[in-house]
Amino acid sequence: MTTHPPSPPTAFSLPSYPRPEGLHPPLDSPGYRSTALRAPHQPPLLIPQRLTEITGPLLGEGRVAPADADLTTQHAGEPLGERIIVTGRVLDSDGRPIPDTLLEIWQANAAGRYHHKVDQHPAPLDPNFTGVGRCVTDSEGRYRFITIKPGSYPWGNHYNAWRPAHIHFSMFGRAFTQRLVTQMYFPDDPLFPYDPIFNSIPDPRARERLISQFSIDLTEPDWALAYTWDIVLRGTGATPFEPQDGAR
Amino acid sequence: MTGGLTPSQTVGPYLGIGLPWPDGPYVVAEGTPGAITIRGRLFDGAGDPVPDGLIETWQAGPDGRFDHPDDPRGAVAKEFRGFGRCPTGPDGSYHIVTLRPGPLPSPDGGTEAPHLDVSVFARGLLNRVVTRIYFADEAQANAADPVLASIAGDERRAGLIATADPDADGTFRFDIHLQGEHETVFFDV
Numbered sequence: 202m203t204t205h206p207p208s209p210p211t212a213f214s215l216p217s218y219p220r221p222e223g224l225h226p227p228l229d230s231p232g233y234r235s236t237a238l239r240a241p242h243q244p245p246l247l248i249p250q251r252l253t254e255i256t257g258p259l260l261g262e263g264r265v266a267p268a269d270a271d272l273t274t275q276h277a278g279e280p281l282g283e284r285i286i287v288t289g290r291v292l293d294s295d296g297r298p299i300p301d302t303l304l305e306i307w308q309a310n311a312a313g314r315y316h317h318k319v320d321q322h323p324a325p326l327d328p329n330f331t332g333v334g335r336c337v338t339d340s341e342g343r344y345r346f347i348t349i350k351p352g353s354y355p356w357g358n359h360y361n362a363w364r365p366a367h368i369h370f371s372m373f374g375r376a377f378t379q380r381l382v383t384q385m386y387f388p389d390d391p392l393f394p395y396d397p398i399f400n401s402i403p404d405p406r407a408r409e410r411l412i413s414q415f416s417i418d419l420t421e422p423d424w425a426l427a428y429t430w431d432i433v434l435r436g437t438g439a440t441p442f443e444p445q446d447g448a449r
Numbered sequence: 450m451t452g453g454l455t456p457s458q459t460v461g462p463y464l465g466i467g468l469p470w471p472d473g474p475y476v477v478a479e480g481t482p483g484a485i486t487i488r489g490r491l492f493d494g495a496g497d498p499v500p501d502g503l504i505e506t507w508q509a510g511p512d513g514r515f516d517h518p519d520d521p522r523g524a525v526a527k528e529f530r531g532f533g534r535c536p537t538g539p540d541g542s543y544h545i546v547t548l549r550p551g552p553l554p555s556p557d558g559g560t561e562a563p564h565l566d567v568s569v570f571a572r573g574l575l576n577r578v579v580t581r582i583y584f585a586d587e588a589q590a591n592a593a594d595p596v597l598a599s600i601a602g603d604e605r606r607a608g609l610i611a612t613a614d615p616d617a618d619g620t621f622r623f624d625i626h627l628q629g630e631h632e633t634v635f636f637d638v
Contacts, residue, residue, distance in 0.1 A: 213556055214521075215521065215556050216519055224454050224456050224457075225576045226458070228574065228576060233459075233575065235572050236573050238494040238573070239494065239499070239572075239573035239627045240574070240627070240628065241578060241627055241628055242628055243632055243635070245635045245636055246636050248599065252515060252561070253561075256515040257517065258507060258531060259516070260532065294453055294454050305467055305468060307466050315463040319463065319501070320462075331466065332466060332467075333466055369463075375517075377638065378638055380505075380577065381455060382577065383455055384458040399458075401575050402458075404456075407456045410453075410454075410455055411458070435454065
């Protein structure tokens with residue numbers, strides 16, 4: 202590795218990413234029982250963002266093969282279920298697209314079962330569906346996955362608990378402060394009112410931003426329905442903007 | 450202020466199918482000159498291991514620089530990934546093989562001691578929690594570190610300092626306690 206002489210410790214300025222107060226679910230959310238022994242009790246210590254926080258891994262093409270974005274072609278046969286397109290953009294809250302950034306997704310199959318040994322839901326596994334995808338955003342921050350609409354599934358949180366259908370999404374952005382893992386939901390899911398994970402987000406408008414929108418324009422005739430979902434990561438606050446709520 | 454931003458949700462119990470990479474724990478390949486291994490376990494508030502978590506690390510290279518356009522000191526050789534990722538095992542254990550980071554200049558003129566930023570993801574965590582790993586054999590640098598200095602209590606501060614494993618050369622131990630008597634210091638960044 203090339204070594205460089207250490208820079209003299211003189212003052213310099215760095216970009217900063219304002220903290221999104223009230224956006225994320227409180228870690229201690231009693232309705233979601235697994236938080237009880239895992240949510241820290243001490244409040245997190247606020248620290249200034251320095252070099253380690255305003256930089257981050259720039260993981261791009263090297264980690265992804267083109268086929269990774271199509272979850273329906275990873276096996277010998279096609280998976281069962283409703284084929285869908287999920288597409289959108291990764292932006293920062295200043296309205297700037299985030300190009301060349303890695304997205305990773307994982308999900309249950311059409312029957313609501315994960316390809317994971319811990320998942321014992323008595324629904325069938327699909328030998329043609331693993332439920333894992335990756336892609337890198339293009340120069341305008343766009344991503345596009347082809348997959349199967351995941352099923353709802355029961356879980357042990359409380360009596361008759363069912364998760365709304367969702368796809369897990371992991372994003373890096375370009376700074377450690379922007380790292381985000383979340384879940385994308387589908388419009389009009391009847392399970393929303395009963396799900397403590399979805400409802401752990403305090404602001405109902407922020408909750409709505411996790412719900413994708415059906416798009417007839419991007420739906421491909423005789424082939425697949427399309428859902429659009431934009432992901433907005435923390436910006437530097439350089440030019441704050443408030444998107445129209447209708448656009449989510 | 451939540452304008453337009455996407456909120457976090459838990460990774461849930463099945464992150465193991467989506468996030469681990471075969472080379473995730475190897476920021477550098479095993480056997481790389483100067484490589485160290487950081488090993489530890491993730492515990493919940495009952496003291497039980499967390500078997501379904503994910504540890505991610507981000508750090509400067511040994512020269513204290515980042516391969517990133519916002520590092521004001523300019524471009525560096527793109528040889529060091531700086532990023533590590535390891536799912537926890539049935540006993541809550543993880544490991545990261547990497548190079549020791551160098552010290553960093555702080556914008557206010559001070560110097561940050563060598564450290565790794567750490568994200569912890571798990572079922573039951575609705576958002577990641579963030580901590581830092583420092584090194585016990587950097588006592589002088591640690592004493593001058595602005596983040597460590599901001600932590601009240603010697604015991605809590607000590608929880609962020611990885612200790613050399615006397616039985617394994619080049620190995621450091623760093624356990625993470627999400628909750629309880631030995632709760633790790635987590636940061637709002």
